[in-house]
Amino acid sequence: MEIKAAVTPKKGEEFEIKEVKLPELTSKDVLIKVVTSGICHTDVSGRDTDMVNPPSVLGHEGSGIVESVGDEVTAVEKGDHVVVSFSSCGECENCLNDHPAYCKKYGELNLNSHIDETNTLVDRFFGQSSFATYSLTNERNVVKIDKDIDLTLAAPLGCGLQTGASTVLNVLKPEEGSSIAVYGVGSVGLSAIMAAKIAGCKNIIAVDLHDNRLELAEELGATATINSKNENAVDKIKEITGNGVENALDTTGVDEVIEQAVAALDTFGKLAFVVTDFGFSIPFMDLVIGGRQIIGSTQGDAIPQKFIPQLIDYYKEGKFPFDKMVTMYEFDDINKAFEDSENGSVLKPILKIG
Known part of the structure; x- marks a missing residue:
C-alpha cells in the first residue's frame, strides 16, 4: 500500500514528505487512517540519535480511524476511532502481569524504524510510525475511544x-x-x-x-x-x-x-x-x-486500554483540560513544528495529517 510519510533521510536531517509502502495486513494488524499525530521528545531523539536506522518514519502518538483489521483482531473494527500507544509482546512475564510498559521486548518493538531497499516501511516506530497518512499497527497498540471526543486532540494521550x-x-x-x-x-x-x-x-x-x-x-x-x-x-x-x-x-x-x-x-x-x-x-x-x-x-506503568479512556473521562469532567497546551500544525509544516517545540514556543505540537 502506498502512503505519504514524513521520512527522516539521515540522522539529524529535516523531515521530507515522501511516498513509501506499507507491508500487507496480517492477522493481528490494524490499518488506521491517521487523523493527527503528536510530537514528543522521543521523536526528537529518534531523529537526532542512533535510536533508529534511517531512512525511517517516526511518530508514536497517533490518532485516527480504523480502515481495516486482520482476521484475528477483536478489539476494534472498521470505523472505530482510536488512539495508538506503545507496543508490547503480550507474552512475557511483565505483559502477563499487567505491566506492558516493561515488556521484555520493549526496545525491539518500539525503538526502531526503517525503510528498506524496496521503499517499504519494515520497522515501525513504536509499532506505528504515525507521521504518515496511514499507520499499520498491532491490535495491542490500539485504544478504542468514544466518538464524542475531538479526534484531532486525542493523539498525545498515547504517550506524553x-x-x-x-x-x-x-x-x-x-x-x-x-x-x-x-x-x-x-x-x-x-x-x-x-x-x-x-x-x-x-x-x-x-x-x-x-x-x-x-x-x-x-x-x-x-x-x-x-x-x-x-x-x-x-x-x-x-x-x-x-x-x-x-x-x-x-x-x-x-x-x-x-x-x-x-x-x-x-x-x-x-x-x-x-x-x-x-x-x-x-x-x-x-x-x-x-x-x-x-x-x-x-509510560507511567500504564495499561493504555484502561488508562487512556480514564484520562478522556477526566477531560470530559473538566479535570484534565489538556487541550490548553496543544498547538495544531499542517502535516507539511512538520519541521516548523519540531523547531517550535524545541525552542519552547509551543508545548505540545499536533500534526493534522488526515
Missing part, C-alpha cells in the same frame, strides 16, 4: 500525556493532602500537575525556567510556581512545605535538576523520572539519609 499523568497516579500514587514538586512543565509535566490535582495533593509545586509555562501550570492546578533561574528551588520548596515534598517528578533528565529534586525531598520522599537521554549522579548518602527513593518510569 499518559506518561506524565500515570507516573503520578500509578507510580508515585500520592496520598490525598500530600505534596509534590514537578520539575519541567512541558506537556509531560503539565499532565503530572493535572494528575496531582486529581489525586488531591495539597501542595503542587511547578519548577521551570519559563514564566509562560509556569503561568499555565498554575492555571492547571499548581499551588505554587518557582522559576529556577531566579530562585533556589530547594530553599523555596522547603519554605513552602516545611520539610520538603513527599513526591517529585523530573521530566528534564538534567543532572543538576535531579540533584535538586532529591535534596528537596522530605523523609521517605520519592522521586520519579521519565527521561533517559542524559546520565545523572546522586550522592549515595543523599538517598540513605532520609530513606529517599528514585524510581524510573516508562
Whole structure:
C-alpha cells in the first residue's frame, strides 16, 4: 500500500514528505487512517540519535480511524476511532502481569524504524510510525475511544500525556493532602500537575525556567510556581512545605535538576523520572539519609486500554483540560513544528495529517 510519510533521510536531517509502502495486513494488524499525530521528545531523539536506522518514519502518538483489521483482531473494527500507544509482546512475564510498559521486548518493538531497499516501511516506530497518512499497527497498540471526543486532540494521550499523568497516579500514587514538586512543565509535566490535582495533593509545586509555562501550570492546578533561574528551588520548596515534598517528578533528565529534586525531598520522599537521554549522579548518602527513593518510569506503568479512556473521562469532567497546551500544525509544516517545540514556543505540537 502506498502512503505519504514524513521520512527522516539521515540522522539529524529535516523531515521530507515522501511516498513509501506499507507491508500487507496480517492477522493481528490494524490499518488506521491517521487523523493527527503528536510530537514528543522521543521523536526528537529518534531523529537526532542512533535510536533508529534511517531512512525511517517516526511518530508514536497517533490518532485516527480504523480502515481495516486482520482476521484475528477483536478489539476494534472498521470505523472505530482510536488512539495508538506503545507496543508490547503480550507474552512475557511483565505483559502477563499487567505491566506492558516493561515488556521484555520493549526496545525491539518500539525503538526502531526503517525503510528498506524496496521503499517499504519494515520497522515501525513504536509499532506505528504515525507521521504518515496511514499507520499499520498491532491490535495491542490500539485504544478504542468514544466518538464524542475531538479526534484531532486525542493523539498525545498515547504517550506524553499518559506518561506524565500515570507516573503520578500509578507510580508515585500520592496520598490525598500530600505534596509534590514537578520539575519541567512541558506537556509531560503539565499532565503530572493535572494528575496531582486529581489525586488531591495539597501542595503542587511547578519548577521551570519559563514564566509562560509556569503561568499555565498554575492555571492547571499548581499551588505554587518557582522559576529556577531566579530562585533556589530547594530553599523555596522547603519554605513552602516545611520539610520538603513527599513526591517529585523530573521530566528534564538534567543532572543538576535531579540533584535538586532529591535534596528537596522530605523523609521517605520519592522521586520519579521519565527521561533517559542524559546520565545523572546522586550522592549515595543523599538517598540513605532520609530513606529517599528514585524510581524510573516508562509510560507511567500504564495499561493504555484502561488508562487512556480514564484520562478522556477526566477531560470530559473538566479535570484534565489538556487541550490548553496543544498547538495544531499542517502535516507539511512538520519541521516548523519540531523547531517550535524545541525552542519552547509551543508545548505540545499536533500534526493534522488526515
